[in-house]
Amino acid sequence: MENESKEIVDIVKFKKLRRLYIFALLTIAITVILSQILIQYNLYNQLSDSRIINISGKQRMLSQKLTKEILILNFVPKVQRDAKEIERVNDILALWQFNQNALEKGNDSLRFPKEKSAELSNLFEGIQPNFNAIAKAAEAFLQNKKLGLGEKKNQQLLQTILQNEPIFLEKMNQIVGQYDQEALEKVTLQSKTEYGILVFTLLVLLLEFLFIFRPTNNKVEMLISKLLFSEKKALKLAHDTEVISEAKENSVKELKSLNYAMENTLLYCRVAPNGAIIHIGEKFSKLLQYNPFISDKTFAEALTSVEKEQNYINQIILEKQRTGWQGEINITTKNEQSIWLDLSMVPVTIKNDESELLVICFDITERKKAEQEVDRLNKQNTDDKLNQQKIISSKIVENQENEQNRIAKEIHDGIGQMLTGLKFSLESINLEDKDKAEQKIEYLKKLSLDIIKGVRTATFNLMPPELSDHGIVPSLLKLTQELSKLTGKEILFYNKTDFDQRLDSLVEINMYRLTQEAINNALKYADSSHIIVQLSHSPTLLSIIIDDNGKGFDVTSVDKKRNSESGMGLLFMKERIQYINGRVFFNSIPGEGTRITFNIPI
Incomplete structure (x- = not known):
């Protein structure tokens, strides 16, 4: 009141x-x-x-x-x-x-x-x-x-x-x-x-x-003081309530743990130490096609119909009912469907003398299928790479054989015939007839020069002396000059940054062969009349660019045709440039020309 x-x-x-x-x-x-x-x-x-x-x-x-x-x-x-x-x-x-x-x-x-x-x-x-x-x-x-x-x-x-x-x-x-x-x-x-x-x-x-x-203002201050006092009383009452409810927490801890497990997993089951099912979740029963109201099967029998798999699961329950167990198992359902489960068995104490196993599962069938598919694709990719490597090796051997045959033919048809002519000319010299002898000697001098030139050409194709003696720049200059003379096409070389360093011999020979192959491709396939080779460098990178005014090609379509001659040519370039830790870039427009860029770390 x-x-x-x-x-x-x-x-x-x-x-x-x-x-x-x-x-x-x-x-x-x-x-x-x-x-x-x-x-x-x-x-x-x-x-x-x-x-x-x-x-x-x-x-x-x-x-x-x-x-x-x-x-x-x-x-x-x-x-x-x-x-x-x-x-x-x-x-x-x-x-x-x-x-x-x-x-x-x-x-x-x-x-x-x-x-x-x-x-x-x-x-x-x-x-x-x-x-x-x-x-x-x-x-x-x-x-x-x-x-x-x-x-x-x-x-x-x-x-x-x-x-x-x-x-x-x-x-x-x-x-x-x-x-x-x-x-x-x-x-x-x-x-x-x-x-x-x-x-x-x-x-x-x-x-x-x-x-x-x-x-x-005085009235408001008084009301605020009353509110603060009421808040303190409410906090004290809340604290007292918390102290009172603390005694009840021990009795609901088991329920909280089970509730947490059910809320955070889709497949769960409570199993007795003898393997009998105490309770099975709805999601799990649907997956196993098991009705707990009309069946009294054990957990292993509900999980799979295969006796071997049942024995394996019973053995796990028997051995791991105190320590728990976690692993992946493959089971066969009633409709003969094979599924994979990531299964965890957690021992839970309900009372002082009673315990049970909380079984938590995750259906990982799709993940296993994905892993198998990844393994299959990796194996297929490995097989494809091996087959590709075999093709590359056979092509390399074939190219070596062709190169050897070409060199043998050049020596046999060119140098060999000229040496045979030299032999016959020497045998036919009559020293008594001085005039004819002088003419034949002059002819022999010219023939000797041609033989020397043929030998130099053959050795140049095998390994240019400039490459081993002076390095990549003089050898590329010599290559463009010689090919320009032999083909009648305008082939120019520019050393844009005045590069004059010597590199590892393996790097130099591969750079030389890559440039030689790019020029030969432009002459053979692109029908080019002008080819420009540019060399430039930075402190960490050497770059060689080959531009031609040929008919060009579709890089994407050619790259897909691995079995064609042009597709294998691009693949050989990539393989060779990777061998010296470099990279190659192809840029071509049909009807306008092609640019090939080789980048090699130095």
Whole structure:
């Protein structure tokens, strides 16, 4: 009851504070609105006052201008312009009269007030006779001027204007001064009023702080303290509850472990030490096609129908029921389907004297199939590589045989025939016939030179002497020059980076043979007329580029035709360049030409 009464009192206090807060806000809002209304009203009046002061000052100027124009009309005759001048002076007179009436009686279009202070009313009454005298005299003067009559009378009218005009100006100055004084009084009043509103607003804010904000703040602080105290009590209660529930944790640990196993595996089963099934999961029973409600088979019998496999599983249960077991097994299901399981047996103690095995399985049949497929593909790939290597070896042997046959043919048909001719020529020399002997000797000299040239050509094709003596650059230069002479095609060599290093002899001979084969392919298959061999290097790489303007080829399609002559040629280049840890790149466009690039580490 005491707590309820406190809550009721707090609610009443909050309602009272809320009403006071709303009242304070309304007071400030009304104050601000009234302040704005007053400021706008005063600004509107100030605009009217400034316009009135402006028109009042203009009246003095108009009266002076009217007097000056009338004097000009009187003393400076302009017959041809009198009508226009009179009309213009009439306009000035009309504007002067209109402004004076608006100032005195008020005007809605000019926003001139009709009500005036007593001082202004007295001043306007005092200036009215002078204004009327000037206006009547000016009207009469202009009328006489327009009709061309009464020059003598015009002089009297002019005297009337001149007598009243200074008086009018003086009184008009008084009116302007009065307007200015009243405008200053209005501004001063507005300033005082705004200060008063400001003081009132500050007072309201001070009262709000003292009687609303500070009590509300104190109340909120008190509520926060109560909430913090309640939170501490709740935390203590939670801690006490946790201490109480700790005694129950031991009794549910087994259930938590089993629940964790079931939640995180798809295939599970609880098995007794003798192999009987205590419980089998739904997923596992579907996989094994086993109905636990109408069957009492052991775990091994439910797992497979093959006796040999059953004995193996029973042996595992018997030997590993205390230590557990994990491994992969292959079983045969009821429908003669072979599946692989990643099986784990975990011993679980339910009570002090009772234990069981928790069997957790993963179906890894697809993974095993994938592994078998990978093994098959690896074996197939190995076989393909072996067959490819056999083809390469046979082609190498075949090329060596062809090269040997070509060299033997060159020696037999070329050098051999020339040596035979040399032998017969030597035998036919008759020293007694000096003239014929000299001719035959000259012929023998020429034949000897041809034999030497043939021997050099044959040895050059086998192993150019420049390669072993001077290195790759001179040998490639010699190769392009010789092939250019023999074929009649333009074959050029450029050493772009002035490479002059010697490399390992195995690297140099392979680079030479690769370049030789690339040039021969361009001549034999591409029907090229221009071939450019470029050599360049960096600190770690030597690059040889062979460009030709031949008919080109489709690199992808040729690379797939491993059994064709062109496909084997590309394969030989790749095999040879890999032998010296290099790389080869083929870039060819049918109908435009081919570029072959060899990159060798140095």
